[in-house]
Structures are given as structure tokens and as C-alpha cells.
Amino acid sequence: MLSTFLAVLRRDLLLAWRGRADVLVTLAFFVIVVCLFPFGVGAEPNQLRAIAPGVLWVAALLACLLSLHRLFAQDYADGTLEQLLLSREPAAVWVMAKVLAFWLSTGLPVIAVAPAMALLLDLEQGGLSVLVLSLTLGTPILTLLGAVGAALTLGLRGGGMLLALLVLPLFVPVLIFGAGAVEAEVSGSGALAHLLLLGGGLAGAVALAPWACAAALRISTE
Amino acid sequence: MQWESWSAFWDMGGAAIFVWGSYAVTFGLLALELVLVFQRRRDTTRRLLRWRRAVGKEVGKHDGGEFEPALESER
Amino acid sequence: MTTSERSRSVLRFASPQYFYPLAGKLAPWFAALAVVLTLAGLWLGFFVAPTDATQGEVYRVIFIHVPAAWMSMFIYLVMAFWSAVGLVMNTRLSFVMSQALAPTGAIFCFLALWTGALWGKPTWGAYWVWDARLTSQLLLLFLYFGFIALTRAIEDPRRADRAGAIIALVGAVNVPIIYFSVNWWNTLHQGASVSLTKAPSMAATMLAGMLVMAIAAWMYTIAVVLWRVRPMILERERHTEWVGTVLEKELQAVAANKGGRA
Structure with a gap:
């Protein structure tokens, strides 16, 4: 089981490395969305500081959403997915590996750039570590939930928009606790409760989402 | 009785637009839903009759063979 | 289970062939109940329930607002229930049920908003305030x-059923x-300026009006869903003999109707 997990993880990371232009596009999207806000709401530092946690989190969420449709698309097109579904390994295992590889190649770069973008919005220094921590706990949940949506909309016309419609309402709690954590830290009331809730959410998502995702993949490829 | 006159009833203590706006939209939407449901029923019957004529006597003998004409889409 | 045993058990209504005529027979009764209850509820709400001490007359929106909100939440649960039944028992009718429920649920949801x-x-x-509810x-x-x-x-109904259920x-x-x-x-963002707590004491007649309207909404939902599910069943079962019989009857009814009018 572990060997399957590692093999799929390795393969997907390798593929992601070969297609690294896609990762850069996601990253550029994140940066540009954050940079749009000062133009929209004005460059008044106090105001920017006030909206920084929300803006950073919404931008990260959208960046995550933007790339989601790629999660299974390639494997669906070339038949790899069917082969994997036919294998005797439990589907949840390799689904988990694929999701992890996907998060490492799209979520992690966004998290790495996030502190720099936070400085652009003049977020207080104390909030930076909590921002990174909340993104680290939160974006995997987004990827896991999004994977279910991506599996359900596989190969459909207008799948991208449909995917957004399906998963955005489910992303709301993550956004609330993620942005809330940063805000709570900056305002001095402490982010522990938010982070614990995010951690709990992550544990729940890891336990449930791969199964739902595997079932969805079976339905979509039948 | 709650109301001194019919005009007082329609006025709803000055909140007529809010109260009647709510009720009008509610019953309007539900009526629209019913109309659409019955329209769909009529359309489906017609569509299926046409489809069965196209399939001919093969219907019932086999469970959707290769020669089956496609059912027209809903819209 | 043999066919005859099966046709005698209550479970036979889980088969589209038996459910279709049953739904057609039941729907008008639920619709009639919905009309009667709505009239009763409106009468209670507008002519019996007193004016609210703090809100005046505008509170009378409650007689549709609360039932619509309840219905929208409840219908989602019923949809999930039928989806689970469909996935576990592999009954096609369950999926059709959950799909027939969705538009009505969405309408009630919109009406509550x-x-x-x-x-x-x-x-x-x-x-609009960004209140939790x-x-x-x-x-x-x-x-x-x-x-x-x-x-x-x-496009493929089998996939649509299961994907929807998930x-x-x-x-x-x-x-x-x-x-x-x-x-x-x-609770973190809402200032104290807007208090959203409803008046704690509600006149008994207000409550009665609201409950009657809620039951009316139930009856309406059942009727409209039964009506909506019927053509969906016909479409799914179009290969079968019994659908052919049903359609022929329908055709005759339409012809008779036209002849009568002319």
C-alpha cells in the first residue's frame, strides 16, 4: 500500500515538475489578484492592513480553485485513471497520493509566496507566521474538497465553472477560520482556537474526502 | 377582527410594500413552478410518443439496442 | 423473492411501474390539502393573529418566511436521504426523487431569502445584513x-444520478x-448595533398560523414533487411496455379532450 502511495506520488510530482509552467501560472494569478485590491479599494495603509488577511486568503482560495480542474484531467484523457481504478489497491490510497502531489505542486508555492504578498499589504509582522500556518492547514482541505468536485465534473462541458459552483460553498468554512486566524492574531486575541478548528477540519477531510473522491471517480469513468 | 376597514388591511400599517411584496413573489413563484411542471409533463409525453413511433415495434423487445434513435433533448 | 411475492409486498411501490400511477392518484389530494391549509393559515395569520407589539404589521411576513426556510433545509436533508438510499440500495427511483426535490427546495430557499x-x-x-441565519x-x-x-x-442518466447523490x-x-x-x-464581526433576536414571546395564534402554513408548504412540496417525478419516470422507463400503455392512454385522453371542445 505504501509502495503504491509513494509510486503515484513520485510519478505525479515528476509530471508536475515537467509541467512547471502551470504552477507558475497559478502563482502569478495569486500575486496579481492580491495586487488588484489596492487599485480597487485604495492604497490607504490602514485600510489595506485591515483587509489583508481576507484578501490573502481569498486569493489563495481562488488560485487553488483555478488549478483544480487539472487534478485528474490528464489521467482521465490518457486512460491512466481507468488503469488505476482497475488495480487491486484501495482507490483511496492513490487518490490521497495524487491529492498530496497536487497540493505540493500548487498549494505549497502559494504558501511560500504569501508572506511576501502580506508585506505588500502591510500586514503586521506577528501575523505572518500565523498566515503561513493557517494556509498550511487550510489549503490541503481546499484541495481535498476540490478533488471530489474535480472527480465529479471530469470530462464535462463547462466543467471549470461547474466545479467552482460545486466547491465554493464548501470552501466557506475554511475561509472563515483561515482568515479569522490571521485576524485574531493581529488583533491580539490569539489564533489558537481557529488553528485547532482548521486542524480538526483537515483531519476530517483526510479521513473522508479520499473515499468520496474515489467513489466519484468510479462514477465518472464508468 | 384585526382590521377596521379593507383599506387598513391593504395598508398593513404602512408596511404594505414589504408584506405584499413577500406574498406576491411567493405565490407567483409557486404558480410559475406548477405551470412549468405541467408544461414539462406535456412536452415529455409528446416527445416520448414521437420517440416510440421512431423506434417502432422494437420497443419492449430489447433494452435499447444499437439502432435506437436518440431521444430529443429536453430543450 | 419471486415476482408474485414481490408484487404483494409494500416494496412494490419502489418499482417505477407501481409508483407512477400511485403518484398520479395521490398528488391532487396533497394539492387540495395544501390549498385548504394555505387558506386557513392566511386567515389565521391576517385576521386572527394580533398586531405585534414591537414590529407592527410587518411581522406578518413570518407566515411564509419561516415555513419557506424550514422547507428549504428539510428538503435538502430529504434529498441527501434519497441519495444515500439510492447509492446503498441501487434503486433508480430514489435518485429520481432527489432530483425532483431539488428545484422546489431551491425555490423555497430563494423565497426565504x-x-x-x-x-x-x-x-x-x-x-441584507450578514446575519448567521x-x-x-x-x-x-x-x-x-x-x-x-x-x-x-x-448527459448519461446513470452517471448524473450517482454524481448528484455524491x-x-x-x-x-x-x-x-x-x-x-x-x-x-x-459573533466575531457583528456589532451590537443590530440585534437580531426575535421577540421571545409569540402569541399562540401567531404560532398556530405559522405552523399551519408550514404544513401547507409540506403538502405543496409533496404534490409538486409527485407531479414532477412522473414525467421523469416515463423518460427513464421509455423502453418498457407499461410506459407505452400509459402514453397511448394519454394520447386518447388528449384526443377526447379536443373532440369535446370542438
Whole structure:
């Protein structure tokens, strides 16, 4: 089981490395969305500081959403997915590996750039570590939930928009606790409760989402 | 009785637009839903009759063979 | 189980062939009940229930607002229930049921928001406040939209059924989480300027009117869903003999109707 997990993880990371232009596009999207806000709401530092946690989190969420449709698309097109579904390994295992590889190649770069973008919005220094921590706990949940949506909309016309419609309402709690954590830290009331809730959410998502995702993949490829 | 006159009833203590706006939209939407449901029923019957004529006597003998004409889409 | 045994058991109504005529027979009765109860509820609400001490007459929106909100939440649960039944027992009718429920649920959800907004303007001074209940209701509407869009987007009915069932279940698991998170967010952000607590004491007649309207909404839902599910069944079962018989009858009825009018 572990060997399957590692093999799929390795393969997907390798593929992601070969297609690294896609990762850069996601990253550029994140940066540009954050940079749009000062133009929209004005460059008044106090105001920017006030909206920084929300803006950073919404931008990260959208960046995550933007790339989601790629999660299974390639494997669906070339038949790899069917082969994997036919294998005797439990589907949840390799689904988990694929999701992890996907998060490492799209979520992690966004998290790495996030502190720099936070400085652009003049977020207080104390909030930076909590921002990174909340993104680290939160974006995997987004990827896991999004994977279910991506599996359900596989190969459909207008799948991208449909995917957004399906998963955005489910992303709301993550956004609330993620942005809330940063805000709570900056305002001095402490982010522990938010982070614990995010951690709990992550544990729940890891336990449930791969199964739902595997079932969805079976339905979509039948 | 709650109301001194019919005009007082329609006025709803000055909140007529809010109260009647709510009720009008509610019953309007539900009526629209019913109309659409019955329209769909009529359309489906017609569509299926046409489809069965196209399939001919093969219907019932086999469970959707290769020669089956496609059912027209809903819209 | 042999066929004859099966046809005698109550379970036979899970087969489309038996359910179709049953639904056709029951729907008008539920519709009639809905009409009677609505009239009774409106009479209670507008002519028996007293004017509210703090809100005046505008509170009378409650007689549709609360039933619509209840219905929208309940229908989502029923949808998830039928989806689970369909996935576990592999009964096609269950999936069709959940798809027939969705539009009505979405309509009630929208109505709860619409009446909430019209009620909010005179009482809170704004059409929309980001109150926990309103916000959850809005997200529920998005969940309905997602379900409807997904099941409509998939051509193959088998895949549409199952994919819809999965998203309905994922949504149902998330509804409590969404509600909790929105509540949490709301208590942090909501200033004390807007108090959203309803008057604690409600006249008995107000409550009665609201409950009667809620039951009316139930009856309406059952009737309209039964009516909506019928053509869906015909379409799914179009290869079978019995659908042919039903369609022939329909054709004759239409012809007789035309002849009568001419």
C-alpha cells in the first residue's frame, strides 16, 4: 500500500515538475489578484492592513480553485485513471497520493509566496507566521474538497465553472477560520482556537474526502 | 377582527410594500413552478410518443439496442 | 423473492411501474390539502393573529418566511436521504426523487431569502445584513444550484444520478459545518448595533398560523414533487411496455379532450 502511495506520488510530482509552467501560472494569478485590491479599494495603509488577511486568503482560495480542474484531467484523457481504478489497491490510497502531489505542486508555492504578498499589504509582522500556518492547514482541505468536485465534473462541458459552483460553498468554512486566524492574531486575541478548528477540519477531510473522491471517480469513468 | 376597514388591511400599517411584496413573489413563484411542471409533463409525453413511433415495434423487445434513435433533448 | 411475492409486498411501490400511477392518484389530494391549509393559515395569520407589539404589521411576513426556510433545509436533508438510499440500495427511483426535490427546495430557499430581505428593511433598516441565519441560507441556495447544475450537465442518466447523490451527501455533511462556521464568524464581526433576536414571546395564534402554513408548504412540496417525478419516470422507463400503455392512454385522453371542445 505504501509502495503504491509513494509510486503515484513520485510519478505525479515528476509530471508536475515537467509541467512547471502551470504552477507558475497559478502563482502569478495569486500575486496579481492580491495586487488588484489596492487599485480597487485604495492604497490607504490602514485600510489595506485591515483587509489583508481576507484578501490573502481569498486569493489563495481562488488560485487553488483555478488549478483544480487539472487534478485528474490528464489521467482521465490518457486512460491512466481507468488503469488505476482497475488495480487491486484501495482507490483511496492513490487518490490521497495524487491529492498530496497536487497540493505540493500548487498549494505549497502559494504558501511560500504569501508572506511576501502580506508585506505588500502591510500586514503586521506577528501575523505572518500565523498566515503561513493557517494556509498550511487550510489549503490541503481546499484541495481535498476540490478533488471530489474535480472527480465529479471530469470530462464535462463547462466543467471549470461547474466545479467552482460545486466547491465554493464548501470552501466557506475554511475561509472563515483561515482568515479569522490571521485576524485574531493581529488583533491580539490569539489564533489558537481557529488553528485547532482548521486542524480538526483537515483531519476530517483526510479521513473522508479520499473515499468520496474515489467513489466519484468510479462514477465518472464508468 | 384585526382590521377596521379593507383599506387598513391593504395598508398593513404602512408596511404594505414589504408584506405584499413577500406574498406576491411567493405565490407567483409557486404558480410559475406548477405551470412549468405541467408544461414539462406535456412536452415529455409528446416527445416520448414521437420517440416510440421512431423506434417502432422494437420497443419492449430489447433494452435499447444499437439502432435506437436518440431521444430529443429536453430543450 | 419471486415476482408474485414481490408484487404483494409494500416494496412494490419502489418499482417505477407501481409508483407512477400511485403518484398520479395521490398528488391532487396533497394539492387540495395544501390549498385548504394555505387558506386557513392566511386567515389565521391576517385576521386572527394580533398586531405585534414591537414590529407592527410587518411581522406578518413570518407566515411564509419561516415555513419557506424550514422547507428549504428539510428538503435538502430529504434529498441527501434519497441519495444515500439510492447509492446503498441501487434503486433508480430514489435518485429520481432527489432530483425532483431539488428545484422546489431551491425555490423555497430563494423565497426565504427574499421574504427575509423584505422583512429586514423595515425592522433592521437594511435589506441584507450578514446575519448567521441569512448567510447560511444563502450558502444553502448555492448548494442547491450546484446540485441542479451538476445533474443537468451530465448527459448519461446513470452517471448524473450517482454524481448528484455524491454531491448531495457531501453538501449534507458540510451543512452543519457551514452553519457552525458562519455562526462563529458572525459573533466575531457583528456589532451590537443590530440585534437580531426575535421577540421571545409569540402569541399562540401567531404560532398556530405559522405552523399551519408550514404544513401547507409540506403538502405543496409533496404534490409538486409527485407531479414532477412522473414525467421523469416515463423518460427513464421509455423502453418498457407499461410506459407505452400509459402514453397511448394519454394520447386518447388528449384526443377526447379536443373532440369535446370542438
